[in-house]
Amino acid sequence: MTRSGGTRIPRAAALAVVVLCAVTACTNSGPLPIVSSTPGMSVVPEQTLNEVVVGVDDVKGSYNPHTIAGQSTITTALTSLLLPSVFRAAPDGTPRLDTNLMVSAQVTKTEPYTVSYTLRKDASWTDTAPMAAEDFVYLWQRMRSEPGVVDPAGYRLISDIASREGGKTVEVTFSKPYPGWRSLFSNLLPAHLLKDQPGGWASALTDSFPATGGPFAVKTLDVPRGEIVLERNDRYWEQPTALDRVVLRRASHDGTLTALRDKDDQAALIRADAIALNAVTELAKGTPLVSSVVPRSEVVQVLLRPASAQLADLKVRQALLAALDREALIAIGTGNGPSNQFRADSQVVPPSKAGYAPTIPAGVVPDPAATARLLGEAGYVRPEGGVWSRDGKPLGITIAAVEGAEPYNTVANQVQRQLVLAGIQAKVISPPANQLFGQDLPGSPNGEEGTSIDITVVPQVDTGDSAATLASAFGCRPSIGDGSTPIPANLSGFCDQTLQPVIDDALTGRTLLGDALTKIEPVLWQQAIALPLFQVADFLVVLPEAQGAAVGAPFAGPLSDAATWRRERG
Known part of the structure; x- marks a missing residue:
């Protein structure tokens, strides 16, 4: 609980004041702060608020950071403030133990490979439930078997999790050594509330956070109004935040810039194009400000799916790739904004990350002659001015991008236009995210495809261990081996058994990732599975x-440090 000026007072003392006033009918001591119905959060009178308002493009969910469907600027912002993590990125990008949650985390056995985690005894969710081993178990079980999750390969190496000391010591056993183990168990979720939730994993954090465990708590999450209000979490066991609250407010780019000029907003985090960049330059002529480019973990890519019956033929995939103008896709997808600085010229490591090296071959350019030759070799014919067909049936391509997701829909529509110009029938569909990643792309658990999606424009996400990204995106379907639900295939359905040993060696540390990529990347380009375009970057x-x-x-993300922000009154 807080006073109107922001000073914290003991709960017992606050309760005594309320009781005393009730007994004596005191009326001249001024109003006490109103206690919010949200666990762990106090409401501060509006006139004394110490807040920062951040303008954003959107506030809609889902907010599950572990799903491809949930990837967004707003998800990164919220989870960095609301969910606990074993490790967090240091300023140089290396993983650093978060001592706000952890006492220690270290490899304690090499055979079997075991990592022991000790949590702080005072670490708890906003509903007072302790953060414990069950939160680790829940995330592991979901990440190893659910479709559409981000970088599951590391979790699939875990063979068992044991709880000690009332759940505050967690022993994680791996089937193989895993040097990237520090990338696991970020953004832990409240298992006691989610494990029996109707709709299960698919609805976890779709539109709310049932409990949180960070320096802030959710006061309001109003998607229709476009506003999320976070207030200081009074049940947080560590240093309280300097701010009373942080407000994330949706507006158009023009609206956000106006709010900055009028100082209704104190910051903005947007996906800017060239027009927005010019507008910020104009604003800076009369308003002191600092602007920065913020690369995200997403790389926009075009997946040509060998799991599709039509694209199982390598020649057809190569023909479609030769029909695409990558430069035009990058230009329209970035809007010549900050993302244009981060062209993704490799298959695995994102451009802003250490270890990135371009591997794109010289031949990835529009080549109508190659398209015609390859489709001809695959048995297709094209009458002059007509469409490519085989056995009297036109070559028709279905392209998918998540409903309402940008820049993915914009790129998907440009892919469709380019294919049509090459004489290939193509259409774009935009299913909801959970349908696309949870049903359409994985197909059935046993491998039968239940969809006819040939190409999809989706993010490839790096959560810290690029070897896990490699194994998750291009590795063959593994087997858990314990009789549980089969593991979904990767989004493209690609599997090359000759590459799999190299991928496994990179994941388990027997081979350096750079050495593995030297062997793997040329094959991936030749197989025409993925056409990486650019890394998404926000503008702060x-x-x-x-x-x-x-x-x-x-x-x-910038809001990861919001617990230390301060508001300077002008």
């Missing part, structure tokens, strides 16, 4: 009033 604008607001650690 900060006024002097938002003291401490900056880019943040790599892939953590």
